[in-house]
Amino acid sequence: MLKIHYGKLESDNYIFNPDAFFNNTYEDEWIMDELSRQMIKDIDGSEVIGPRVIDSPFLGSIPTERLSGGVKTLILMNNDQEHVFNASACGDNCAKWILEIAGRLARENVDLIIRLGYLMDFGDGNFDIEIANLKRVVHNKKDLIETVLDNGLLREREI
Numbered sequence: 001m002l003k004i005h006y007g008k009l010e011s012d013n014y015i016f017n018p019d020a021f022f023n024n025t026y027e028d029e030w031i032m033d034e035l036s037r038q039m040i041k042d043i044d045g046s047e048v049i050g051p052r053v054i055d056s057p058f059l060g061s062i063p064t065e066r067l068s069g070g071v072k073t074l075i076l077m078n079n080d081q082e083h084v085f086n087a088s089a090c091g092d093n094c095a096k097w098i099l100e101i102a103g104r105l106a107r108e109n110v111d112l113i114i115r116l117g118y119l120m121d122f123g124d125g126n127f128d129i130e131i132a133n134l135k136r137v138v139h140n141k142k143d144l145i146e147t148v149l150d151n152g153l154l155r156e157r158e159i
Helices: 018-025 028-032 034-044 069-079 092-106 141-150
Strands: 002-006 047-050 053-056 060-062 084-086 112-116 129-131 136-138
Touching (some): 018 084, 028 034, 034 047, 034 069, 069 084, 092 112
Parallel strands (some): 002 112
């Protein structure tokens, strides 16, 4: 299940800057994975040439470290469940991929736990997201927004 902690998070396994963490921890096979290739194509519009070379339509051939922060965060979520990643590094265009990763992990009885400092748009469909601060599951956009706002989970400003 996707579990989201909203607002400030103090935890030993929390990664505030997933971009820098990715650059120092990613493994080549993570980049070559089919899901990573799809996310890189969708979010950055780029093609994976090899584990350390990406073909960007805007920048040409780039090293993997030049991928967007959103894609890096998604790849980390898919490959490292020991950490809680700051998904505020992701835009709304990453939401469908977060749900996809959470669904894949759920089939293995593993939860995806992330932190958000804003109300990401998870779309108009139904979903199961636990708001970790409250241990409450919501099933659609309206319930998610109302629960987060009614409980003041985003009062503290943290990106």
